[in-house]
Amino acid sequence: xxxxxxxxxxxxxxxxxxxxxxxxxxxxxxxxxxxxxxxxxxxxxxxxxxxxxxxxxxxxxxxxxxxxxxxxxxxxxxxxxxxxxxxxxxxxxxxxxxxxxxxxxxxxxxxxxxxxxxxxxxxxxxxxxxxxxxxxxxxxxxxxxxxxxxxxxxxxxxxxxxxxxxxxxxxxxxxxxxx
Numbered sequence: 001x002x003x004x005x006x007x008x009x010x011x012x013x014x015x016x017x018x019x020x021x022x023x024x025x026x027x028x029x030x031x032x033x034x035x036x037x038x039x040x041x042x043x044x045x046x047x048x049x050x051x052x053x054x055x056x057x058x059x060x061x062x063x064x065x066x067x068x069x070x071x072x073x074x075x076x077x078x079x080x081x082x083x084x085x086x087x088x089x090x091x092x093x094x095x096x097x098x099x100x101x102x103x104x105x106x107x108x109x110x111x112x113x114x115x116x117x118x119x120x121x122x123x124x125x126x127x128x129x130x131x132x133x134x135x136x137x138x139x140x141x142x143x144x145x146x147x148x149x150x151x152x153x154x155x156x157x158x159x160x161x162x163x164x165x166x167x168x169x170x171x172x173x174x175x176x177x178x179x
Contacts, residue, residue, distance in 0.1 A: 069113060079171040082108065085117045089167060092140065096133035098125045106166075115171045118147070122164045124154065130161055143170035 003011070079085050082105040093100050106118035125133065130151070137144045148166040153159075 079117055079169050082106075082117045082119060085119055085167075085169040088140070088169075089119060089121060089137075092136045093121075093123070093133055096125075096136050097129040098123050098133050108171075113172075116168045117171055118166060118168045120164065120166050122162070124160050124162050126159060127161060130163060137167065144168070145170070 079088075086103055086105065089103075090100065100121050100123045102120075102122040104120040106120060109116040109118070134146070137146065145168045146165060147168050148164075150164040152162050154162055
């Protein structure tokens with residue numbers, strides 16, 4: 001069968017259009033894939049730079065960690081047990097003008113490098129005494145942390161506040177474990 005020049009031209013144009021559309025669609029898909037890969041690579045490069053910066057700070061952080069670890073064992077009053085914590089809290093409360101009505105030692109919590117010695121205390125105080133007590137706890141050379149605090153006014157005397165506080169003290173562990 002013979003094809004006329006017009007049919008050949010139409011066949012050539014149809015082929016060119018089909019190939020052109022196919023190339024465009026494939027090129028668009030390929031371009032989108034490359035853009036996605038470029039964005040992913042840039043994101044991973046930023047993440048890698050952040051990791052390198054973190055690794056660069058590691059000696060400095062290790063030095064600070066070692067200093068803190070040594071300081072944990074050299075506090076002004078080293079706590080051995082919960083009764084030591086209770087004595088120190090009693091001293092601070094007496095200086096602040098607070099009389100603790102109830103104290104309840106909680107079981108110690110062993111951590112990797114230290115122990116937490118929690119204590120629950122209940123007392124009634126005026127606002128100024130309560131603030132002095134909390135500031136004295138925070139300013140103490142010991143590592144006290146107030147985990148929970150509940151404050152409510154007394155019904156018969158609203159100026160007096162009923163307080164329940166859970167205080168945790170940090171105590172160093174003996175250096176018997178390799179680092």
